[in-house]
Amino acid sequence: MMTQPTAFETRLEDNAAKLVALLEELLSDGPLADEIQRPPRLMAAMRHGVLNGGKRLRPFLVIESAALFSGNPQAALRIGAALECVHCYSLVHDDLPAMDDDDVRRGKPTVHIAFDEATAILAGDSLLTLAFDIVAAPETDLSDRQKTELVLCLARAAGIGGMAGGQMFDLAAEQQAPDEQGIVTLQAMKTGALIRFACEAGAIVAGATADDRARLRLFGEKIGLAFQLADDLLDLTADPETMGKATGKDAARGKGTLPALHGQAWTEAKLTALIAEAANILGVYGDRAEILLETARFIANRRH
């Protein structure tokens, strides 16, 4: 049954289209100033890794968080593109045989399958590097202060104490299942840190006050947790056809998740509570925060 997209879905898709157009541009031009040459095969692998049909939720959060404070939408889009490069680099590396060893992502061969392992490693490395390039580039219409803050925030969200560290804990979890606090920490790092960054980055792009920035950061933490709970719930309950990938995979590897520990009813109640908390955090902005709250509900309720 086909259904009409909601206004929210249309907005999400419109932003994703703009983001993809920018990523296409960033991964076709070149060599840029200070670059010597761009190897076509490496560029193709980066494009394969990043132009993958994703929903582009993280960039959407940057854009809508910036919009809440009337931030420059073009600058927000560029920071969203940088963030998406970091997200996609992590997918390319996580899919490697030495890591999660996945051959398929979104119905397409993963980068090391479509190309080869060495190229996938370098494509991930280059996407991560490109992210910082995009933030600092003259085309990103922000002050040097904003760029410096964004570089630092992004590096902390992605590095040893954030996403990469979370992946390290995740690998360790295959050997020894973490306790509940361990699961919470792992997920706050592995998926939470970048989602938190997305929301905080929007506030930085818009030059929002420290209070506003702290609120968006906290909002990002809540929806980051909701994102992971919804993901793990899907993994626990959905059938492979809906998901487009092997389900039950994380659980089969012996990794604990909160839905696996507490069950579906607990998880759904927790998701409802997280949406309420998110709404409470943004309550001060009234109707202006409606899109962000709809994003929170979308994240918590998504079924694919």
Next chain:
Amino acid sequence: MMTQPTAFETRLEDNAAKLVALLEELLSDGPLADEIQRPPRLMAAMRHGVLNGGKRLRPFLVIESAALFSGNPQAALRIGAALECVHCYSLVHDDLPAMDDDDVRRGKPTVHIAFDEATAILAGDSLLTLAFDIVAAPETDLSDRQKTELVLCLARAAGIGGMAGGQMFDLAAEQQAPDEQGIVTLQAMKTGALIRFACEAGAIVAGATADDRARLRLFGEKIGLAFQLADDLLDLTADPETMGKATGKDAARGKGTLPALHGQAWTEAKLTALIAEAANILGVYGDRAEILLETARFIANRRH
């Protein structure tokens, strides 16, 4: 026969000791602000990859280039540490089985041997990310303008159009030997870009004029080329009985090098010419540039 270290060697070692102390500090503290937790095993792998007894030539170039213009030595040391993190990340990833497949580096097991492949991938990723963290961190006493320029310069030197792209060309060279121009481009990217960055970064740290910055950049290009020629010459002449033939490890893999193409005499003449060019570029600074020129000679003449 033991020989006394020269004044230059002592200076190089003193700076290396300062750099190692800073890297030790950067890879022991934590979690920092915005970080959630640092997985001990990942930190240990990063330390293994970076605290490897290297000569720290690249940071030395940052420090001495900054000193030429009376730049803040502490800030230069921090930018040197960031650069060393990028250099060492590239070694960790290049050593992986899918890349150059090396088990030993400087007499110690490589990171994927001492730990495992997944950890080595994540350690490299985290070192690269940490580099940008260090540049942007509040502890780095530079203006936001300088930090933004350094982030952009470093990203361009390390990414698709620089070091990572050079490694991609290097992998392709195993399948099909590049022509002479191809070798020059490959090496300008793979090893040249970071050495060029080292010299230019010193000028940025010191807030030097555009002319000074351009001079240091050009100096960096010359010694980057000298570095690679000396390296390839060493590789070529490692076995005297077969000198002049393609016998070294790179050549055995079918990779062309300029010394392999043109022979030892040509290479030595080229190295002498490069030192003369480097001296000419820095001539305007008179005796103040003596340390940098001694570094150029050291790079061109090193025999280990």
